[in-house]
Amino acid sequence: MFYFLSSLLLTGFWFLLTDGELTSLLVGVVFIPMSIFVSAKLSEKTDSANRTFYINIAKVPKFIWFFIYQSIKGGTDTAVRVFSVDMKLQPEFIHYSIKHLPGGSPMNLFMNVVSLLPGSVSVIREPTSVLVHVLTVTSSSLEDIYQCELAICELYRLDISSPSDNPSIKRVS
Template sequence: MMTMKSLRSSAKLSLALLAFWLILTAGDPASLIIAALFIVLAILLKPPVDHSTRKTRLNLNFSGVLQFAWFFMLESLRGGIDVSRRVLSVRPRVDAVFYDYSMRLQRPYAQQLFISSISLLPGTLCADLDNQQLHIHTLDRHMDTPEGIRQLESLVGKIFGEAL
């Protein structure tokens, strides 16, 4: 049975997806039938969220978003250059290793953004999640990837109002 809060959250998500769709299709009315189908699918497949807890409230910190975006852009550029240099060298330079990282973030949205962002940073790929423990694959055991990941986690926390 859907509660009032989950109905409201589904309605908000539907409106946001519809807005995206209208921008992507330049408001073409003929495409709305496809939009309706996929919006309904997205709502049905959305993982359940516990609205009784404060953790799922979405209060974004604007300066945190800007700091994250800047960090993300620079690190993405470094990540792209690093991986290109490795694959274009005569013998690809890979000294891969797995390690575990204890995630401190508690809010589900923050955790999702953090896990998704890890794979786009230099040398890191989030391979699995076991409770709060992340299994991270790194291309080079000598890179100081945990420090970069900690910094990323703090910035994501700042966006969602979690002080780490």
């Protein structure tokens, strides 16, 4: 199933990028299977838990809205700092403890989206936490990371009813 869907998707991309040129398949016939092979090998390597996650299609628009809103907020926040004289930087590393997300694709998505939130960049993934670099530690930046975790849980239909504390952090030197 994975190979079939990947072939379909990548052939679609190929035709889109080459404007439907049939002769371009002379090159595509080499590179499309090669991409599928690399993608399969990388998935084997990263998906150690061997668990498959499914996206809730109905929640995709809400997640896209969350993503666009956070991107605008993050980009504006950085631009304002860059153009201001004192920049108001107090860079620090914090350990953000994961409340609900399991490993695999939800965690990968979380790591990528955290880097687009205002003032935070994901650095290292640990079993139960994520090392995050922040420009300044504020309650709103932590709340944003927690909201991001919740948004991804919602997208993947993950259970968030388990008891969780408020967003907690540990500062790292």
